[in-house]
Amino acid sequence: MARSKKDLIAQGALTAFAQYGYSDTTMDTIAEVAQVAKGTLYYHFSTKEELFLFVIEKGVKMLIDSVNSAMQDSNLSADERMVCVLDEHLRFFSEHQELCLLLLSFFTGDEQRDQAISTLLAGYFSTMEKYLAELKGQGHLKPDADVRTLASAMFGMTGFTVLRKQFRKEPVDTEETRQTLRSLLHGVLGRKEW
Structure with missing residues (x-):
C-alpha cells in the first residue's frame, strides 16, 4: 500500500x-x-510546530498501541505479560530509533511546546500506570513498588539503552540486552526464574 x-x-x-x-x-x-x-x-x-506535534502524537499513539497489545494478551500469565510489555518496549524503540531519540530529548526550550509534548506523553504514562496498578492490586508486583516510578523506569531504561547502543553503533535488540532488562524487571516482580 x-x-x-x-x-x-x-x-x-x-x-x-x-x-x-x-x-x-x-x-x-x-x-x-x-x-x-x-x-x-x-x-x-x-507550521513546523504543528508538524512536530503531529509527529510526536503519532509516535506516542504507536507506542501505546504496541504495549497495549502485549498487556491484553490473555494467553499469558500476568508475569509473562509484564515481560512481554518490557520486550515490546525494546522492540518498539529498536524499530523506531529516530522516534526514541525525539521522545527522550523532547525539551525544545519553548515552555508551551514542551507542555504540549508532556501532555501527549501523559497518555502513554497513564496507560502504563493503570496497567501496573492493576498488577500490583492483584499481587503481581511487590507491595512497595511505586507504579509511577516503574512506568518511568521501563520507558527510560529501554529507551536510553536503545539510544546508547545506537550511538555506539552496537546491535540493539539482542538476547543479552533483553535478558539484562528482564533481570531488572525481575526485582519488582519477585519472580524466581524466567
Missing part, C-alpha cells in the same frame, strides 16, 4: 527533527528530507 503524502512528510520531519533538533530544523529542510514540494508540505501542515 502506498504511503500518503502526509505520512511521507511526517517520516521526513521525524528524520529531520531527530538529526538536527527542533531549533535547527526548517520547513525547507523537512520538504527536502521528505522529498515533497514546499507547497505540498504547507498544504498539510501550516
Whole structure:
C-alpha cells in the first residue's frame, strides 16, 4: 500500500527533527528530507510546530498501541505479560530509533511546546500506570513498588539503552540486552526464574 503524502512528510520531519533538533530544523529542510514540494508540505501542515506535534502524537499513539497489545494478551500469565510489555518496549524503540531519540530529548526550550509534548506523553504514562496498578492490586508486583516510578523506569531504561547502543553503533535488540532488562524487571516482580 502506498504511503500518503502526509505520512511521507511526517517520516521526513521525524528524520529531520531527530538529526538536527527542533531549533535547527526548517520547513525547507523537512520538504527536502521528505522529498515533497514546499507547497505540498504547507498544504498539510501550516507550521513546523504543528508538524512536530503531529509527529510526536503519532509516535506516542504507536507506542501505546504496541504495549497495549502485549498487556491484553490473555494467553499469558500476568508475569509473562509484564515481560512481554518490557520486550515490546525494546522492540518498539529498536524499530523506531529516530522516534526514541525525539521522545527522550523532547525539551525544545519553548515552555508551551514542551507542555504540549508532556501532555501527549501523559497518555502513554497513564496507560502504563493503570496497567501496573492493576498488577500490583492483584499481587503481581511487590507491595512497595511505586507504579509511577516503574512506568518511568521501563520507558527510560529501554529507551536510553536503545539510544546508547545506537550511538555506539552496537546491535540493539539482542538476547543479552533483553535478558539484562528482564533481570531488572525481575526485582519488582519477585519472580524466581524466567
